[in-house]
Amino acid sequence: MVIRSIWAQSRTGAIGADGGMLWDLPEDMAYFARTTSGAPVVMGRKTWLSFPDRFRPLPNRTNIVITRDLDFEAPGAQVVHSLPDALRVAAAESDVVWVIGGAEIYAQAMPLVDELWVTDVDMDAAGDAYAPRIGPEWTVSRADPGPAQWHTSRTGTRYRFVVYHRVSRP
Numbered sequence: 819m820v821i822r823s824i825w826a827q828s829r830t831g832a833i834g835a836d837g838g839m840l841w842d843l844p845e846d847m848a849y850f851a852r853t854t855s856g857a858p859v860v861m862g863r864k865t866w867l868s869f870p871d872r873f874r875p876l877p878n879r880t881n882i883v884i885t886r887d888l889d890f891e892a893p894g895a896q897v898v899h900s901l902p903d904a905l906r907v908a909a910a911e912s913d914v915v916w917v918i919g920g921a922e923i924y925a926q927a928m929p930l931v932d933e934l935w936v937t938d939v940d941m942d943a944a945g946d947a948y949a950p951r952i953g954p955e956w957t958v959s960r961a962d963p964g965p966a967q968w969h970t971s972r973t974g975t976r977y978r979f980v981v982y983h984r985v986s987r988p
């Protein structure tokens with residue numbers, strides 16, 4: 819199974835603050851939806867709870883929520899109690915799984931992940947949740963529109979979509 823993490827980060831690597839997002843980037847929401855649709859998604863309990871009710875569960879994909887709370891209920895999702903259990907559930911139904919956050923889960927998944935699908939957001943926003951560092955074991959395999967280029971959102975924020983492949987294990 820191919821394991822992919824997907825996130826959007828500011829120039830400082832921030833991905834969220836106060837349990838929510840740091841920007842309004844509809845083009846990235848659409849990219850996330852079309853990219854991850856059809857394959858299972860794995861997330862931490864806090865990311866699950868960060869979605870508005872109307873977006874839970876994310877449609878057209880198995881939602882797998884990780885928590886240590888044995889009584890936690892996530893209607894419409896499968897609740898598991900470890901990352902390995904989440905990946906086992908995903909592997910039973912798919913060749914691809916998307917790790918969709920948040921910071922705790924990205925960090926734990928990093929040694930296992932094959933691909934990083936990162937949206938660079940051209941903002942200085944500081945937060946309280948950060949993406950893992952992307953070290954020399956990763957190489958850029960795709961950048962849209964280009965490595966040093968940006969799209970401009972209808973909200974005015976600049977962004978680009980970058981895909982990294984692993985070149986070595988740490």
Ligand SMILES: NC(=O)c1ccc[n+]([C@@H]2O[C@H](COP(=O)([O-])OP(=O)(O)OC[C@H]3O[C@@H](n4cnc5c(N)ncnc54)[C@H](OP(=O)(O)O)[C@@H]3O)[C@@H](O)[C@H]2O)c1
Nearest residue numbers: 825826834837838862863864865885886919920921922923
């Ligand atoms: N920019 C982006 O692309 C993006 C994407 C996703 C999320 N985010 C942001 O990230 C922030 C949330 O990230 P976060 O790090 O605070 O939370 P998180 O990773 O979503 O969830 C953390 C929770 O996951 C559970 N957990 C973590 N490791 C576990 C393990 N080994 N075994 C069992 N359960 C485990 C625990 O739940 P219990 O406490 O219930 O035990 C823990 O409190 C929010 O601000 C959100 O908006 C941003």
